[in-house]
Structures are given as C-alpha cells and as structure tokens.
Amino acid sequence: MSDPIRHECGLAVVRLKKSLAYYQEHYGTALYGFNLLAALMAKQRNRGQDGIGIGCCKLDMPAGTPYLFRERFDVSVEQMGEVFSGIRKDYKRIARKIDGQRREERHETGVEHLPFEEDPEAIKREFELAGEINIGHLRYGTSGGLGKACLHPYLRRTTWPTRSLMVMGNFNLTNSGELNRVMMQRGQHPVFGTDTQSVLEEIGFQLDEAHTQLYHELRDSGMPGTEIPKHISARLDVGEMIRKSAQIWDGGYAIVGVIGSGDLFVMRDPNGIRPCWYYENDEILAFASERVALMSVLEVPEEDVKELPPAHVAVMKSCGTFTTEKFTEVSEPKPCSFERIYFSRGNDSEIYKQRKRLGEQLVEQVVEAIDNDFEHTVLSFIPNTAETAYFGFLDGLRKSRRVAVKEALMEMLKKGELDEAKLDDLVLRNWPRAEKIAHKDIKMRTFIASDAGRDELVSSVYDITYGSVTEKDNLVVIDDSIVRGTTLKTSLLRILARTNPKRILVLSTAPQIRYPDCYGIDMSELGKFIAFQAAVELLKERNMRHVLRETHEACLAELKKPRHEMRNAVKAIYAPFTDEEISAKVAQLVSPAKTPWKGKVEVIFQTIPGLHAALDIAGGPSFGDWYFSGDYPTPGGFGTVNRAFINFYEKKEGRSYDTLL
Structure with missing residues (x-):
C-alpha cells in the first residue's frame, strides 16, 4: 500500500x-x-x-x-x-x-x-x-x-x-x-x-x-x-x-x-x-x-x-x-476485507490465493484500456506488497491471451487461412511483457514516517530500472489500494515518470475507498480520501454545490435519529457519477506536477463485484466492503460516516467516531 x-x-x-x-x-x-x-x-x-x-x-x-x-x-x-x-x-x-x-x-x-x-x-x-x-x-x-x-x-x-x-x-x-x-x-x-x-x-x-x-x-x-x-x-x-x-x-x-x-x-x-x-x-x-x-x-x-x-x-x-x-x-x-487485501501476511494459503485473484480480476479492464496492445505495454507493481496480486494479474493475462490465440487459430482453421507468417504473427507477438520497474534499495517501511517528511523518504527508498520502458509503451503498475493518493502524486508517479512511457496506468486491487472505517483502521477523515475529493471536484465543476449543502443537512438529520434507524446520507455525494468518471478525476488529481514528462496518467480501480469474486469463499462469509460501498455492518458505522461528512463540511479535523463522552 x-x-x-x-x-x-x-x-x-x-x-x-x-x-x-x-x-x-x-x-x-x-x-x-x-x-x-x-x-x-x-x-x-x-x-x-x-x-x-x-x-x-x-x-x-x-x-x-x-x-x-x-x-x-x-x-x-x-x-x-x-x-x-x-x-x-x-x-x-x-x-x-x-x-x-x-x-x-x-x-x-x-x-x-x-x-x-x-x-x-x-x-x-x-x-x-x-x-x-x-x-x-x-x-x-x-x-x-x-x-x-x-x-x-x-x-x-x-x-x-x-x-x-x-x-x-x-x-x-x-x-x-x-x-x-x-x-x-x-x-x-x-x-x-x-x-x-x-x-x-x-x-x-x-x-x-x-x-x-x-x-x-x-x-x-x-x-x-x-x-x-x-x-x-x-x-x-x-x-x-x-x-x-x-x-x-x-x-x-x-x-x-x-x-x-x-x-x-x-x-x-x-x-x-x-x-x-x-x-x-x-x-x-x-x-x-x-x-x-x-x-x-x-x-x-x-x-x-x-x-x-x-x-x-x-x-x-x-x-x-x-x-x-x-x-x-x-x-x-463481515470480516475486514483489508486483512486480505493488505494487512495480514501473505503466506497464508487462503490469503495468497485471494490476493492473486484480486489481481486477476483487473485483467478485463486493463485489456480494454490498452486496446489489447501488449506489444507496447510493460507490466509491473509498486509497492512490494502488491507483488502477489501482480502474479495473479499476470496469470490472468496469460489465460486471457491463450483464449484469444485459441479463438484466432480456430477461426483460421475454419477459413483454411493458416500459414506460417500468420502463425508467427499470432503466437510470437503481442504477449504480456513483465518487468521489475520500481524497487526498494533501502529496507524501510515508508508508511511509518511522518507525513511531512514522507515524500522525500519515498523518493530515496524507491528507484527505477532504467531502459526497460520506451516512449511508445504503456506502463501498467499494480498497487494494493489508493486511499489518499498523496504519495502517488508527490512521489511514486514522479519516479515512474522517469521511465518516460506514453502513459502510466495505475491499478488498485481495492475498489475506490469512499467512506470512513470505524472498526480499527485509521481511515475516519472523509476529506482525505482521493475518491471523495474527486466526487467533490466533479460536483463543483458541474455546478452541483447544492448537493454538498443538502448532504450536510441530511447528515445532521440522520444523527438525530435512534442509532438503529440511521442511514448513510453521504452516498448522495457519489450518486450523480459513474465509477469511471470518479476514476478519471482521481487520475487528474494524482497526476504529478512540475515534471518534464508529457504522458498521461490513468487509474483503474477494482470493482466491488470483483472484490467479492476474489475474496468470498464458497460456504464462507462475505467480506466487509463498507469503506467501498458505504453499507456498514453495525449502527455505529452510519453514525461515523454522517459525522465524518459534517466534520468535512464544517472544516473540523479529527476522527469521526463517537466521542469518548
């Protein structure tokens, strides 16, 4: 992460x-x-x-x-x-x-x-x-x-x-x-x-x-x-x-x-x-x-x-x-899905398989985004914790490519058009190309540093493999999740831009984090989420600021209800937009500034159905997705999300859980 x-x-x-x-x-x-x-x-x-x-x-x-x-x-x-x-x-x-x-x-x-x-x-x-x-x-x-x-x-x-x-x-x-x-x-x-x-x-x-x-x-x-x-x-x-x-x-x-x-x-x-x-x-x-x-x-x-x-x-x-x-x-x-996406050690057999499936679930979106042009696409991952999902992503790409080759061969055979030149073109070209682009040259956990000095630390910890990407290539990198996007914007994308690709596609194995957590993860300040920032920017651009005011009033009204009657009023912030629109705005917000690189950044998030397809096991529980969907498993979650928006709207900082008194 x-x-x-x-x-x-x-x-x-x-x-x-x-x-x-x-x-x-x-x-x-x-x-x-x-x-x-x-x-x-x-x-x-x-x-x-x-x-x-x-x-x-x-x-x-x-x-x-x-x-x-x-x-x-x-x-x-x-x-x-x-x-x-x-x-x-x-x-x-x-x-x-x-x-x-x-x-x-x-x-x-x-x-x-x-x-x-x-x-x-x-x-x-x-x-x-x-x-x-x-x-x-x-x-x-x-x-x-x-x-x-x-x-x-x-x-x-x-x-x-x-x-x-x-x-x-x-x-x-x-x-x-x-x-x-x-x-x-x-x-x-x-x-x-x-x-x-x-x-x-x-x-x-x-x-x-x-x-x-x-x-x-x-x-x-x-x-x-x-x-x-x-x-x-x-x-x-x-x-x-x-x-x-x-x-x-x-x-x-x-x-x-x-x-x-x-x-x-x-x-x-x-x-x-x-x-x-x-x-x-x-x-x-x-x-x-x-x-x-x-x-x-x-x-x-x-x-x-x-x-x-x-x-x-x-x-x-x-x-x-x-x-x-x-x-x-x-x-x-509703076990915490972040345990499987990132937090727990990945050598548990079940978690390892789930993380690979998270990567595999992104294949269809990537193939569409690069228009099936693997000849000019380099695949990698950052940070190191995304490596397992990267392996699953590569497995999924190979399967997808094999299916495409088989279908093309069957079509050639059907038409009687199979020859050596076409076979070479079909089999030897356009296969997924994987490279180790970013790597750590210092063994440090970057997220333990204070926010103030973290960008410089990331820049010194990560380095790139020069010469593995050309200006004609798409550079596709997998991350576990994108929460605030600050490190992407100020450090990681600037580092990746040194390879000078045509464009950089950042894949998140987790869906868009839209809502705060209140059960143990330090994700309670709504205004810091990059997906929320993107939705707010879209509202402002489309002259829909009234939605912010109306949501504030709705959140205040929700907090007056008995706990078991509360609902998530913050969903109204995202309702006017598709997932793709928010992803596109996220890409704009995290694109690095003041860099000579002239390429384009795109961001692809896991879908919520894709998350459950990767994590949920037959006969087992459905993993919790409240930070993505806003559907909390306890009444306290709805109080938290409504209070979090009120804090954002009223420009108050701090956690949005129930106060200690």
Missing part, C-alpha cells in the same frame, strides 16, 4: 497447560511460554509500529507474592528483537545472581542444589515474565495518544486476584461515549482516554459485581476468609461477565483479558470484523491475530488452527478447563 494508513493491532496469547518444570524437562527451558509469545509477536510484526506490550499471570502464587505483571515498550517494531534480547539478558542476570547465592549455600552446608536455570520454581518466583499465561500486543494506534501510557495491555490492580484485570485488544468501539455515559450514570468516574480504558472499566465493573456477590454468599455461609478466594475463582462465570459487559458495545473487536486469579478469556465481535485464531493441544492453548503465525511458530498444519467464531468468547479457567460460548447473538459475518 503506497498510502500511509494505520491499521489493525496484533495479538498473541500463550497459555501453558502444565507446570514450568514440564517445559524445562521437555524443551530445555522454563521460559518456553515467553519464547513462544516472542516468536508469535515477531511473526506478526507487520501489525504494529507504535509500540509493544507484554503481560504475564502466574498461577497458584503464595499469598504475599506478586502474580500479575506488565511491561510496555514505546519502540518501533524494528526494535522488538532488542526488547526481547534485553528481557532475556535480565533473566540471565537474575540467574547468575541466584546461582551465586546457591554456590555460597553449597559451600556452607555441603548440600547440592540445582543451578537457577534448571530450577523452574525459582524461575517462576524470581523472574517476572515466567508464568503460565503470557499475552503480547503490537499496537497500531487509531485513537488516543501514541505514547507509552496508551500501549496495551491495560491493567487494573486490586488486593483481590479475582478483581484484578489485564486487558488488550485489536479493536475500535464506535460508541465509547455511550459506554462512558452509562458508567457515569452508575456513579463511576471514567477517565476519557481511549476506548480500551472504557472496555477495561466496564469489564472491571462486571467483575467487581460478580466477585462481591460470590464473596458475600461464601462469607455468610461461614467459610473461612483464607478459603474464599479459591472458591470465588472456581465459581466465577466469565462468560456471563462478558455477556453483561458487551451488551451495548458497537464496533469490531478481538479482546483478550486475564483475571488475576488465572482465568483467561478471548472474545470476538458479533460480525467477525477483527480476526482471531487459536490452536490447542495437551501442552498449550495459543491465540493470534493471524493463522500463519500459529502455523509457523508451532509447526502445525492449517487444518489444526481454528477460527474463534464471531460473538463467541473462549475461556480457559485457572483449573485448565477450556470452553467457547456465545456471549451475544451472531450478526451477519
């Missing part, structure tokens, strides 16, 4: 089913859980640029000893390896210290002691991140701040393990303000920061309520106080607690929680917008945002990794029992 957008966070969870001594014996280290967590996070490093967080819960710790730990690191993902190395160095430092103390004990008493590194109980007691429950988070912030205080997991401590809570997630709630107002009506004093804080406090409230009820029941029965905590832990109904907490939540989410007593839960939104996968055997239970992370780290086949169903919560109690249950009604599944 050439445009800089933030996207979904990454989750990793490892729950050990046996004692640390077991892993010491079978795998040579009591840090087996932490090492698996680090590997799962490293495999999902594409999912976070703002920082990482790690949490650990230790089971059955004696009274007076800590049991719940959290570390957060305000670092770039490139520094994640250094963080893990530092943690392991701390472990070795503690090991040497304890081992030194034991050497003195052996000297004084003559009793043989195992070294610290071979004593799992000592490791668990002395090293903070050695426990049975390990959770990790890679953050891509779409709301709140970007400092260390905003990193997950969030922690709520009390003197009761059964009331202490740690939460992290890959999510965005569209109605955090409503949730905060509910808390205030109870008499609580929520701190308005992020929706993560709101989720933590809501689950924490329900946890307190359940805990208090059980405590009074057990205390009034005459049970000794020292016995009460373990009975509360055993009887705590985590599924019911989640059911009550999530009653008014609106959004896309995969949320992980750990209760201090050792109960673990992982929940997924009713529409399955955010991804969540898990694997279980007799040694571990592990969760991740991406299936291939579990497959690669745990070395297990695809069929053994399961998807957590929408509207379900998976719970592993401290005693080790594991269940999944519905916490609310399942809505129509």
Whole structure:
C-alpha cells in the first residue's frame, strides 16, 4: 500500500497447560511460554509500529507474592528483537545472581542444589515474565495518544486476584461515549482516554459485581476468609461477565483479558470484523491475530488452527478447563476485507490465493484500456506488497491471451487461412511483457514516517530500472489500494515518470475507498480520501454545490435519529457519477506536477463485484466492503460516516467516531 494508513493491532496469547518444570524437562527451558509469545509477536510484526506490550499471570502464587505483571515498550517494531534480547539478558542476570547465592549455600552446608536455570520454581518466583499465561500486543494506534501510557495491555490492580484485570485488544468501539455515559450514570468516574480504558472499566465493573456477590454468599455461609478466594475463582462465570459487559458495545473487536486469579478469556465481535485464531493441544492453548503465525511458530498444519467464531468468547479457567460460548447473538459475518487485501501476511494459503485473484480480476479492464496492445505495454507493481496480486494479474493475462490465440487459430482453421507468417504473427507477438520497474534499495517501511517528511523518504527508498520502458509503451503498475493518493502524486508517479512511457496506468486491487472505517483502521477523515475529493471536484465543476449543502443537512438529520434507524446520507455525494468518471478525476488529481514528462496518467480501480469474486469463499462469509460501498455492518458505522461528512463540511479535523463522552 503506497498510502500511509494505520491499521489493525496484533495479538498473541500463550497459555501453558502444565507446570514450568514440564517445559524445562521437555524443551530445555522454563521460559518456553515467553519464547513462544516472542516468536508469535515477531511473526506478526507487520501489525504494529507504535509500540509493544507484554503481560504475564502466574498461577497458584503464595499469598504475599506478586502474580500479575506488565511491561510496555514505546519502540518501533524494528526494535522488538532488542526488547526481547534485553528481557532475556535480565533473566540471565537474575540467574547468575541466584546461582551465586546457591554456590555460597553449597559451600556452607555441603548440600547440592540445582543451578537457577534448571530450577523452574525459582524461575517462576524470581523472574517476572515466567508464568503460565503470557499475552503480547503490537499496537497500531487509531485513537488516543501514541505514547507509552496508551500501549496495551491495560491493567487494573486490586488486593483481590479475582478483581484484578489485564486487558488488550485489536479493536475500535464506535460508541465509547455511550459506554462512558452509562458508567457515569452508575456513579463511576471514567477517565476519557481511549476506548480500551472504557472496555477495561466496564469489564472491571462486571467483575467487581460478580466477585462481591460470590464473596458475600461464601462469607455468610461461614467459610473461612483464607478459603474464599479459591472458591470465588472456581465459581466465577466469565462468560456471563462478558455477556453483561458487551451488551451495548458497537464496533469490531478481538479482546483478550486475564483475571488475576488465572482465568483467561478471548472474545470476538458479533460480525467477525477483527480476526482471531487459536490452536490447542495437551501442552498449550495459543491465540493470534493471524493463522500463519500459529502455523509457523508451532509447526502445525492449517487444518489444526481454528477460527474463534464471531460473538463467541473462549475461556480457559485457572483449573485448565477450556470452553467457547456465545456471549451475544451472531450478526451477519463481515470480516475486514483489508486483512486480505493488505494487512495480514501473505503466506497464508487462503490469503495468497485471494490476493492473486484480486489481481486477476483487473485483467478485463486493463485489456480494454490498452486496446489489447501488449506489444507496447510493460507490466509491473509498486509497492512490494502488491507483488502477489501482480502474479495473479499476470496469470490472468496469460489465460486471457491463450483464449484469444485459441479463438484466432480456430477461426483460421475454419477459413483454411493458416500459414506460417500468420502463425508467427499470432503466437510470437503481442504477449504480456513483465518487468521489475520500481524497487526498494533501502529496507524501510515508508508508511511509518511522518507525513511531512514522507515524500522525500519515498523518493530515496524507491528507484527505477532504467531502459526497460520506451516512449511508445504503456506502463501498467499494480498497487494494493489508493486511499489518499498523496504519495502517488508527490512521489511514486514522479519516479515512474522517469521511465518516460506514453502513459502510466495505475491499478488498485481495492475498489475506490469512499467512506470512513470505524472498526480499527485509521481511515475516519472523509476529506482525505482521493475518491471523495474527486466526487467533490466533479460536483463543483458541474455546478452541483447544492448537493454538498443538502448532504450536510441530511447528515445532521440522520444523527438525530435512534442509532438503529440511521442511514448513510453521504452516498448522495457519489450518486450523480459513474465509477469511471470518479476514476478519471482521481487520475487528474494524482497526476504529478512540475515534471518534464508529457504522458498521461490513468487509474483503474477494482470493482466491488470483483472484490467479492476474489475474496468470498464458497460456504464462507462475505467480506466487509463498507469503506467501498458505504453499507456498514453495525449502527455505529452510519453514525461515523454522517459525522465524518459534517466534520468535512464544517472544516473540523479529527476522527469521526463517537466521542469518548
């Protein structure tokens, strides 16, 4: 993706089913859980640029000893390896210290002691991140701040393990303000920061309520106080607690929680917008945002990794029992299509095929655009993440060309006009020509730079292959998606223009992004979308400014309706124009200025039917397309899109989700 957008966070969870001594014996280290967590996070490093967080819960710790730990690191993902190395160095430092103390004990008493590194109980007691429950988070912030205080997991401590809570997630709630107002009506004093804080406090409230009820029941029965905590832990109904907490939540989410007593839960939104996968055997239970992370780290086949169903919560109690249950009604599944277009790693077999099909779906439009002139067309891709779609595009072109050749041959045979000259002309000429035009000569993720300096960074990162394109050629390049178009205009097209082609055709494997996202992607400001800018320009050119005013009035009216009655009033902005008209205007807007190149830029977008033909799998869900179609899966989406237009019209900046109050 050439445009800089933030996207979904990454989750990793490892729950050990046996004692640390077991892993010491079978795998040579009591840090087996932490090492698996680090590997799962490293495999999902594409999912976070703002920082990482790690949490650990230790089971059955004696009274007076800590049991719940959290570390957060305000670092770039490139520094994640250094963080893990530092943690392991701390472990070795503690090991040497304890081992030194034991050497003195052996000297004084003559009793043989195992070294610290071979004593799992000592490791668990002395090293903070050695426990049975390990959770990790890679953050891509779409709301709140970007400092260390905003990193997950969030922690709520009390003197009761059964009331202490740690939460992290890959999510965005569209109605955090409503949730905060509910808390205030109870008499609580929520701190308005992020929706993560709101989720933590809501689950924490329900946890307190359940805990208090059980405590009074057990205390009034005459049970000794020292016995009460373990009975509360055993009887705590985590599924019911989640059911009550999530009653008014609106959004896309995969949320992980750990209760201090050792109960673990992982929940997924009713529409399955955010991804969540898990694997279980007799040694571990592990969760991740991406299936291939579990497959690669745990070395297990695809069929053994399961998807957590929408509207379900998976719970592993401290005693080790594991269940999944519905916490609310399942809505129509609408998993995020951007996970398949771009966000997830492309080595998942299903995602790889989908990305190839996305490229293949563009073939017909390209053949028409170049008038079937492959002899004077060079095919390539930019950025590197579009390479898989490029392979699919080439496959589709070859198939298309083979069909055309076969039909021509059959026609020649029918007419008896087949000769060597015509055969050579038909078979040897006009085949698709692929070249590596743009490439990176510096290994950098360009979208992590600030917008101010990003154009210069892109210009220095990308370079071209000179001499592979002539002034008679069409240069066709595939991109994953075009969101804002700023990088195309100011950097990438200027770079590609150095090849001096007749024209440049930019293909987007995603359709026109017309509407904001509100479920986890940082795409909430409507005025920044190049497709929206194109529609507004067309309205102005055709003396239809009244549509802007009328849409503003309609959006204000929609926000006065009950949430479940709202509709998307912003569709009126696009209604007067065809997709082709908007694409043509986008091409004008992104065409580079102040360059000696005299060629023409054209932009071809994936169609929404083409998107579904590529992504939707027989028997599976239809992938979400709200950023393209404006058809949101939850009421909060319609509130977001209408509010986004109001912000644009009234020249207000900032995200258009429901305010935190």
